[in-house]
Amino acid sequence: MSTDRPIVLFDLFGVIACHQRPGSMDEMAALSGAPTDVFTAAYWACRPPYDAGQWTAPQYWTAVLRWLSLTAGPDTIEKLRLTDIDSWSRVDDRMVAYVQSLRERAEVALLSNIPADHADAFLTAQPWLHHLDHVAFSGKIHAAKPDPAAFRHCIVAMHAAPADFLFVDDREENVRAAQATGMNGHVFTRRDELAAALDSWLPTQ
CATH class of the missing domain: 3.40.50.1000 (HAD superfamily/HAD-like)
Structure with a gap:
């Protein structure tokens, strides 16, 4: 060796x-204003560049919301980010x-x-x-x-x-x-x- x-x-x-805390997707979906199943699809579809360090957290969440045809201000994006972090803690x-x-x-x-x-x-x-x-x-x-x-x-x-x-x-x-x-x-x-x-x-x- x-x-x-x-x-x-x-x-x-x-x-x-x-693995991710049960109920977290429901909580984040409610913050975004999207149904949980649609939110979950967007969450995972946009994840690879975020995981690989190609996107920052704001870029990731903006992409998720864009996928859902939604927009949100910085405060909502930060709530989504912190809820996401807690869900994997x-x-x-x-x-x-x-x-x-x-x-x-x-x-x-x-x-x-x-x-x-x-x-x-x-x-x-x-x-x-x-x-x-x-x-x-x-x-x-x-x-x-x-x-x-x-x-x-x-x-x-x-x-x-x-x-x-x-x-x-x-x-x-x-x-x-x-x-x-x-x-x-x-x-x-x-x-x-x-x-x-x-x-x-x-x-x-």
Whole structure:
């Protein structure tokens, strides 16, 4: 290996952090004045450039509202932005503890699709992130999974070879993309299954 220790590279949402808070789409749709189903379609259709750091939050929300043939002032856009950030703010405390415990056996890093302003809020609210060996947020590195550039960023930043990594994500599409770069991959379903996979992959001490 090109590093002293193997690297476990984690996705964030759906693995360590929870998926979007239930009811959040209804709340944001009400703020926009659009039905929830139509709002949800616009929210996700416009998301990729925001996740990849190509759009700022105001540009993203203006695009969502334009998709809905709506307009809103700065105050409404800021309410939408803050509600959106809050909707993605929960973590699984057991997974946080497990991830931190792995640092005794491996280097531990994070690769998440998350807009830059969301990333700033998450870093402030979750100080444990600062103790990982590397943190890569798509909005900061300007590449979002499954773009190979997102994985290459981690390889270069950690001065490692692709085979040094085990990438853990709850989306099979992203795991396949990581494997295409030469990384090892694991599709996350449950913590106990992940623990068994890591016990098998990590060198015995």
